[in-house]
Amino acid sequence: MDLREIIVATRAAAKRLAALTGDERGRLLSDLAAALERPAIRQAVLAANAEDMGRATADVAAGRMPEPLMKRLNLDERKLDSAVEGLRQLAAMPELVGRVTTHRELDEGLILKRVTCPLGVLGVVFEARPEALVQITGLGWKSGNGLVVKGGREARSSNRALCEVAREVLVAHGIDPRALVLLEERAEVDTLLGMHDLVEMMIARGSSEFIRHVRSKSRIPVMAHADGICHLFLHDGADAQKAAHIAVDSKCSYPAACNSVETLLWEESAAAALDACVAALIAAKVELRGCAETIKRYPSMAAATDADWDTEYCAPILSIKRVAGLDEALDHIQRHGSRHTDAIVTEDAGAAQKFLASVDAACVFHNASTRFSDGFRFGLGAEVGISTDKLHARGPVGVEGLLTYRWLLAGNGQATGDYGPGGRRFTHRDLPDS
């Protein structure tokens, strides 16, 4: 069938999703959670994932697929439980569609409201991590948007099974199942990118090259993070134990994640903290690459080249650079960072304050791991992605980032010519939310 016709149907179905009451929306989400807890359904989903894993095992053996991908692809009871828990959290969150965010009397009998509403239809392209489909569906339903999703090819059986469950829940609620469309071919994504009249936003997760491809092919706004080059700065008076704990977590807990740290900056007076970090990172089997000054302190460390400061390793590799102090650290981050997440380790409140106030990034942390940059950890319920753009949503994007608003004005016959010198005056009086 023609993809365009399908997406036209998605648009119509999205209107139904948008018009649900808060209670109906909550039930839709809880019903999906309940379905994913039913033993028969769960067995079918896990069996589908076993198919994907079987193909992946052969692909890894044949050298057609990198091994670490298997860990992401694998869907187990624990991951499913956690996705179900996420759906229940979303269901329990207050309704975010139809919220009055401005309520203002412009004049007697002329009342302005700014009201949140869904964007319409979202395209979401994500990696081969099947539970992401559940999270994205949850966020899409909570925000009242139609969804056209494309997961990693390696997860196609899992995605098909999960999508079927979700579409059955839609049907049970009297909603056209085309409110959630699963694409399976890269070519379909390219076709979708041309439908700027039907799709309000593309959310792209994947390699920088893929995101650049999406941006270049489409007039549809793209929400994405092109790169994740995050920094950790050991400032004068950094606590050595905290520094090592944060550095290891920032680098090792998920080296392929965009919020992992790539470069450690240190100043001379933080050398003790650096020593603790280096020892802990070596123990954690991280490959370290130092600048000339760093190597003076650790003569056996490999040398970093200029390219290292602009590299997202997606691997247990870390570059280390000595800076003169806070200002040079800020300057390095400004020049080489990707405006994602940067952190300072220090006990000096003034320096922390300056760092937090100065770094132009979506997330700026003090004495905490860069890996906290995450919608779930931020308490957003889940995230559809992380944006390093400044417009619309920035940083981890939850339900709010999938909404827009409309201005609604109710009068009783007013014209603008009634106002002005000699005429009526605006009262511009903010009213309590209704």
Added chain:
Amino acid sequence: MDLREIIVATRAAAKRLAALTGDERGRLLSDLAAALERPAIRQAVLAANAEDMGRATADVAAGRMPEPLMKRLNLDERKLDSAVEGLRQLAAMPELVGRVTTHRELDEGLILKRVTCPLGVLGVVFEARPEALVQITGLGWKSGNGLVVKGGREARSSNRALCEVAREVLVAHGIDPRALVLLEERAEVDTLLGMHDLVEMMIARGSSEFIRHVRSKSRIPVMAHADGICHLFLHDGADAQKAAHIAVDSKCSYPAACNSVETLLWEESAAAALDACVAALIAAKVELRGCAETIKRYPSMAAATDADWDTEYCAPILSIKRVAGLDEALDHIQRHGSRHTDAIVTEDAGAAQKFLASVDAACVFHNASTRFSDGFRFGLGAEVGISTDKLHARGPVGVEGLLTYRWLLAGNGQATGDYGPGGRRFTHRDLPDS
């Protein structure tokens, strides 16, 4: 001098603007207001405008410029007073930079804040209306952004004079005057469009062709309304007097404005209201073009063609179409509207409710003129433009639309690995704003 070097300086100066306290920002705005009230300065500005008007008069006489442009170009005491009043309103508004919009405990001693901040540097291209430069400067300063502005060529002397006043105020506050850069050549705008690493957003006002040009030339996000095809729907039970009052204001108070109405829709049971509108519009010298059904009622009316339903006249011309009822009106608006502003006239609360809930436009009105779509009238202080996009700001864009936010997290050594099964649990407790 190289434009790129100048914009690099604008970026640095913008950081100073961003770091101002609310009081300092207020004084900056009041000082500009005060300067524009000083007789010597006012004389210089009005003299510069007289130069522009002199050139324009010759251009109109020679047929090189359309006459209506003169009215926009003309800067008089009243327009200046109103721009000064706008600056004072902005100065008095609460500080919007550095506002905490989320304040959440993720765990004991791990505190997340989402804090508003300026975008950085904005490019603004606007029409030959000199007081717009004052409004844009006010919004830019209130939001802490650096500005690169380009006004209509016809207003170049006025813009130069106004810009000089503003830059002197910057200098008096110890801020590099390159925080506000005035471009005078179209070619400079094209150069600016290539600086996506230095400019966060382009705000484009002007013809649809110009906006399409900007969008196609640049990777910088563009805030704009490409078209303003607004509708007025006379529903069953529309009050005839209100309908006529609203229709005349929506069409005639400023036909070239984007929020002027282009198409009047009516249903049979609202024929009396239509009669009142038609009589009033004819009296106001509006050219009317009707569909076949409309012409049956007014045989002397000119016939509309299909192209009329998609035309922004920017002139005292109005197309009129009969529809079967509310649903067909919604369908027509969906198909031909530009998602700007659409209004219904009716005394039927249910129909109004359905219209307000259904129209996918930035502004949806009931019993009020479409011309109320305006930042000043909405109580935003002023507007930098009106956006028909759904991402970021929508509708009239005031200070809020020129801001983004950052997520700031303050901990005491936490790592993400500390959380999860067997470890710590997030508290995710919202705290009062600080």
